[in-house]
Amino acid sequence: MFRIIARSLVVLTLLTSGAALAQTASPDLPEAPQDQQGEAPMTLARMAGIIRALDPDMRVQGPAMEFTLEDIPVIVITDVRADRMRAMVPIASVEGLTQADLLRLMQANFDAALDARYAVAHGRLWGVFIHPLSPLEKDQFLSGLVQTITVARTYGTAYSGGAAIFGGGDSSEIYRGLLEELRKKGQEL
Numbered sequence: 001m002f003r004i005i006a007r008s009l010v011v012l013t014l015l016t017s018g019a020a021l022a023q024t025a026s027p028d029l030p031e032a033p034q035d036q037q038g039e040a041p042m043t044l045a046r047m048a049g050i051i052r053a054l055d056p057d058m059r060v061q062g063p064a065m066e067f068t069l070e071d072i073p074v075i076v077i078t079d080v081r082a083d084r085m086r087a088m089v090p091i092a093s094v095e096g097l098t099q100a101d102l103l104r105l106m107q108a109n110f111d112a113a114l115d116a117r118y119a120v121a122h123g124r125l126w127g128v129f130i131h132p133l134s135p136l137e138k139d140q141f142l143s144g145l146v147q148t149i150t151v152a153r154t155y156g157t158a159y160s161g162g163a164a165i166f167g168g169g170d171s172s173e174i175y176r177g178l179l180e181e182l183r184k185k186g187q188e189l
Contacts, residue, residue: 041134042141044078047085050138051076054145072149083134087145089127089152094120104159108151114161116147127151 040046048065051058055067065076078085105118105125119128129144147161154160 039137042136085133087129091125091152108159112160116151116161
């Protein structure tokens with residue numbers, strides 16, 4: 001028990017010192033470029049127009065918009081009063097998910113799922129992208145949709161939201177292990 005607590009304290013110390021370091025301004029680091037034009041705040045009408053351009057057969061039911069991308073059903077739910085939106089893709093039933101499966105999902109949420117996440121609700125595993133509504137830019141929304149579809153497609157294999165992996169997690173080590181395993185199998189062929 002003491003080892004678990006001590007290890008947790010070490011991890012917490014590393015994470016908080018890393019966060020403090022990330023927040024420290026450095027004159028050596030360039031600032032992010034500022035968008036000179038700026039986009040108008042995202043509204044339900046603007047979001048519906050973007051979705052309709054992606055799927056002319058979209059359906060609107062109250063605060064929900066349902067559509068299909070790449071043969072995958074997507075649901076976007078908005079809450080204007082809370083200034084939030086959520087894009088969701090159903091992946092699988094939670095029945096049969098093991099503790100190892102759930103651990104792998106949490107590892108992927110840390111470093112490989114990017115802006116999308118794996119989530120569980122109502123007996124189902126989902127790929128989700130959650131963001132404040134009004135500051136959401138069109139390209140952010142489109143990227144979030146792509147990442148959400150990608151976590152659904154890569155569930156059970158790469159558990160990835162896209163091409164990049166944010167460092168510091170377990171996924172790169174898991175991928176290296178898989179690569180080594182495939183290399184060994186390749187030598188046998």
